[in-house]
Amino acid sequence: MLFVGVALSVLLIGAADKTTGSFTDGVLPDYIEFKVPPGWPKPTTDIFAKNRLSEQGFQLGKKLFYDNRLSKDGNLSCAGCHQQFAAFSTYDHDFSHGLNDQHTYRNAPALFNLAWMTKLHWDGGINHIEVQPLSPLTSPTEMAETLENVLAKLKKDSAYPKLFKAAFGTTEINSQRMLKALAQFTGSIVSANSKYDKVLRGEATFTYSEENGYAIFKANCASCHPEPLFTDNSFRNNGFAINDFLKDYGRMRITNDRNDSLKFKVPSLRNVMVSFPYMHDGRIYSIGNVIEHYRTGIVNSPTLDPLLAKPLVITNTQKNELIYFLNTLTDTSMTRNPRFAK
Amino acid sequence: MVNKSMMKNKLFSIPVLLFFFLPGHQLNKNTVSKNGGTVNISFINTVNGRLLELNTGSYTNPFAETYTISKFKYYISHVSLAAASGSIDENESYHLVDAANNDALHFSFPVNTGSYQSLSFMTGVDSLHNVSGAQSGALDPLNDMFWTWNTGYIMAKLEGSSPQSKVVNNKVEFHIGGFMGPYQVLKNIVLKFPPGKTLIVKEGGSSEIIIEANIDSWWQQPNDIRIAEHPVCSTPGPLAKKIADNYSKMFTIKDIINN
Numbered sequence: 001m002l003f004v005g006v007a008l009s010v011l012l013i014g015a016a017d018k019t020t021g022s023f024t025d026g027v028l029p030d031y032i033e034f035k036v037p038p039g040w041p042k043p044t045t046d047i048f049a050k051n052r053l054s055e056q057g058f059q060l061g062k063k064l065f066y067d068n069r070l071s072k073d074g075n076l077s078c079a080g081c082h083q084q085f086a087a088f089s090t091y092d093h094d095f096s097h098g099l100n101d102q103h104t105y106r107n108a109p110a111l112f113n114l115a116w117m118t119k120l121h122w123d124g125g126i127n128h129i130e131v132q133p134l135s136p137l138t139s140p141t142e143m144a145e146t147l148e149n150v151l152a153k154l155k156k157d158s159a160y161p162k163l164f165k166a167a168f169g170t171t172e173i174n175s176q177r178m179l180k181a182l183a184q185f186t187g188s189i190v191s192a193n194s195k196y197d198k199v200l201r202g203e204a205t206f207t208y209s210e211e212n213g214y215a216i217f218k219a220n221c222a223s224c225h226p227e228p229l230f231t232d233n234s235f236r237n238n239g240f241a242i243n244d245f246l247k248d249y250g251r252m253r254i255t256n257d258r259n260d261s262l263k264f265k266v267p268s269l270r271n272v273m274v275s276f277p278y279m280h281d282g283r284i285y286s287i288g289n290v291i292e293h294y295r296t297g298i299v300n301s302p303t304l305d306p307l308l309a310k311p312l313v314i315t316n317t318q319k320n321e322l323i324y325f326l327n328t329l330t331d332t333s334m335t336r337n338p339r340f341a342k
Numbered sequence: 343m344v345n346k347s348m349m350k351n352k353l354f355s356i357p358v359l360l361f362f363f364l365p366g367h368q369l370n371k372n373t374v375s376k377n378g379g380t381v382n383i384s385f386i387n388t389v390n391g392r393l394l395e396l397n398t399g400s401y402t403n404p405f406a407e408t409y410t411i412s413k414f415k416y417y418i419s420h421v422s423l424a425a426a427s428g429s430i431d432e433n434e435s436y437h438l439v440d441a442a443n444n445d446a447l448h449f450s451f452p453v454n455t456g457s458y459q460s461l462s463f464m465t466g467v468d469s470l471h472n473v474s475g476a477q478s479g480a481l482d483p484l485n486d487m488f489w490t491w492n493t494g495y496i497m498a499k500l501e502g503s504s505p506q507s508k509v510v511n512n513k514v515e516f517h518i519g520g521f522m523g524p525y526q527v528l529k530n531i532v533l534k535f536p537p538g539k540t541l542i543v544k545e546g547g548s549s550e551i552i553i554e555a556n557i558d559s560w561w562q563q564p565n566d567i568r569i570a571e572h573p574v575c576s577t578p579g580p581l582a583k584k585i586a587d588n589y590s591k592m593f594t595i596k597d598i599i600n601n
Contacts, residue, residue, distance in 0.1 A: 050474070127472070130476040131476055131488070131490070134483055134490040148484065175478070175482055175484050183476075253492075256578070
């Protein structure tokens with residue numbers, strides 16, 4: 001019946017209103033639009049649909065991201081392991097350092113273009129960007145804090161209540177608002193302005209080697225690392241033997257499906273030259289050795305990706321050209337952007 | 343894009359809702375009249391035939407294993423009352439029943455006047471709300487009922503210790519979750535009111551439904567769960583489903599009081 005439909009739609013709208021804050025005194029934040037780069041696919045889910053992006057929300061999220069007090073001993077912020085100059089990965093570290101010199105279980109992923117990801121973490125265990133921070137915040141080997149303590153610290157601070165009011169309408173500080181603010185910051189980090197992007201826009205030209213490397217890339221790598229994201233965000237076994245110490249089976253831990261054994265999320269190759277070492281356990285430090293793995297090092301197993309049934313066949317010259325091309329994916333307009341800096 | 347037009351729609355629809363609350367109108371879902379009453383739902387948690395005593399009570403399961411209980415929490419959602427002419431759903435229906443907190447053992451919501459035959463609810467949090475990001479109230483991750491590594495809610499939690507448990511600190515730890523796939527643990531519970539006990543909601547009245555949640559049902563029927571074999575369940579999967587299949591029987595209507 002029509003009336004029931006209207007009633008139900010009113011209830012749905014009412015519910016949506018709640019999540020964008022309560023601006024009872026009428027002072028709204030400065031809403032900003034998330035811009036999809038021209039020619040890019042739209043994200044399949046709008047991560048800001050129930051978390052409307054605003055300048056105040058973004059700035060609050062950034063402040064939280066750089067705040068050491070979110071960790072148990074006050075020494076580690078999100079930025080401690082997610083360093084902007086490393087495309088928000090941990091520079092030169094296979095595993096990152098958490099509380100009391102403990103190591104993380106896996107290599108810290110680079111953070112950019114998260115809006116296009118429906119699952120986060122190497123095993124895809126995170127189904128929504130807003131709840132991701134709960135994992136490092138409470139992990140005993142990382143920031144090792146409790147959600148209660150984090151919120152207590154924010155409430156006692158002289159600056160945060162005002163910032164929460166500016167972003168969400170009241171000085172109330174709760175986990176939902178903190179997590180939504182963080183998502184407004186991390187979700188806004190887009191990398192789409194590397195030399196490669198400029199070439200495609202006609203604003204720059206590849207060198208001869210880079211041009212060759214691009215062709216080699218398209219012929220050999222683009223099935224798992226398609227443009228423009230340079231990942232398809234799927235889970236694949238790319239031929240590495242299991243880490244005997246960690247016994248990390250990747251996606252299978254989440255799905256309990258044997259077919260997912262040793263499958264990990266395909267990382268983006270954007271900024272690959274600054275986000276070494278590579279793979280879920282950071283076992284490879286040089287991009288040359290990654291390419292070498294695909295040429296001569298693929299380990300067979302029941303779940304090995306079918307696309308890797310045959311090894312990569314390229315000459316040494318072509319390997320170097322491929323590396324020249326991968327260098328063009330470094331986007332300093334993101335890694336050095338003051339907007340994302342502390 | 344979002345806020346202004348939504349505010350306009352909300353104001354618009356209030357007159358529409360009032361319009362069809364005319365007397366004698368057919369009962370529809372979610373159309374709660376101003377002339378209704380209140381239903382209060384309260385839970386009493388029992389084990390071995392007596393009220394649960396956290397930490398101090400000593401209990402025995404059907405396999406002669408003894409145990410104490412330090413935590414017992416579970417989500418109740420999508421609460422609905424059925425009458426002959428239709429049903430009434432509670433709005434924003436998410437509750438965390440927590441044996442450690444007296445205030446978390448009951449909740450109430452407005453209901454149209456009338457006579458109701460059964461109560462239904464879901465144990466756990468529906469799959470949509472498991473993938474909807476950061477939430478508040480009963481669904482706040484602060485409630486310690488949310489997995490951070492495999493994001494989704496813990497639908498029910500039973501913790502304690504037992505000499506039959508061979509893991510650290512003799513702990514018994516059942517964190518039952520999983521919202522999708524063959525091992526999902528969400529259950530729809532329908533409790534028909536016993537003969538002679540009907541829920542009758544009067545105008546301005548307050549009726550109470552007392553539900554017993556019996557922890558004894560966690561251990562058997564259809565699946566034998568022995569502490570010695572399974573002291574811990576902390577991920578979604580077949581074991582969690584077995585335990586959820588058992589505890590889906592734990593609810594019975596203890597009493598209905600109409601005021």
